[in-house]
Amino acid sequence: MLPHPYCTLCTKHMETTEHLFLLCKWTKKIWTDPRLQINSTPSNITRFDRWLLEVFEKSDILPEKEQIAAVLWNIWKARNDSIFRGKTPQPTAMVDLALAQQVKFSRWQSKEGQKPINRNLPTRWKPPEQGKLKLNVDASWSPGDFSGSAAGILRDSSGTVANGFVVPIRALSPQHAKALALLQGLKFLNQTEATHMGLGVVQSSGWTVESDSSNSVDAVMGQAESSWDIKAIIEQCKEELLFIKSVKGVAVTVEHCLREANRAADWLANSHRSKNLPG
Template identity: 40%
Template sequence: MDKWFEDFFAEKTDLPSAEMVASTIWLIWKLRNDHVFRSKPPKVVSIADLAHAQVRAFTRWVPSKEQKRTNSRLSPESWRSSDSNGFKLNIDCSWVKGEEKNSVAEVVRDSRGLLIDGFAIEIQAETILCAKALALSHSLRFLTHRTTTHVGTI
């Protein structure tokens, strides 16, 4: 999939860069979450400008592929799949100081990396530590309803 995406953008010179598309999609997702979880209406006009600014900042501060290759030995961590009969769980929470509504999201992937389940909920938390604890608590409750018998950590 990544190779196809890269080749597609390399062939189509009149399209925005893949980074610009990804940044725009990410901003749309964030604005959607702000609307759903915080009742903040989206500011559609600013999406393109924000995406462009993010891409400029990204290309300025994130090393290129050549630089990453030379530093690859420094970072041995990489994504690992779960056991063939297990699941991999990714938990995240969104917390903003002073906001009443915050959110927790989780995705579950199988050993092939395919999305098989997940959830997103609204929470109330006074601190980021409370939000993370609630995220873990909701995820553990979610796991108790799964059919798998083994829960491991990575």
């Protein structure tokens, strides 16, 4: 039996990341609990990762980051318990458990004598090794009309931009858009010739492709199963990788990076979707 694409908690809406963790009727009861007091509406949520960054930036007036992380983890766990064990989620009990876990973690951290994490420490893009190239890919997506843009920036070990691409896409969710961006990036590498970039080292060296979508990266590298909505895209990505290796003779690695290290590709995708790229 094929899994249906609807939310297993409300069975009324598509189970996107944003719906499951933020917008589902059941999930909203968790975030609006007096101990959390986080209100979310479809109008102010476009992408889950952006919502998370905005919440973290307001940490002085909202729950601690560890509490939010614990709540998100327990939402995912409750979702799976509902599917595989038939358990009915209890929002109040969920918040109780998440807060208890956060307290336990704080006590453990205190006993271990760990130094506070510098949350303002920037994570920058790291250049590839000498003689290699790195392609960073990202996507920008609009939930209203399912339109978006995929973009990629190819740079060498000195950080110099060697090439790049930007294309319009249509996607069902942010995760779908990210997977399409990765696929477009691999297709771009397949169509790229070293002579077009003036870099003779490309074909005898290696390429790295970075994406801030851990789901897509893990699935392409065979470290995790892909979800139903991006399964076909992941298979196409694997075919592109095989073609690059067998025909071009170039070793390509696909790696996950933090969003902070992917800002250039993110800016390019957002600018293209909003039609703000210079002519």
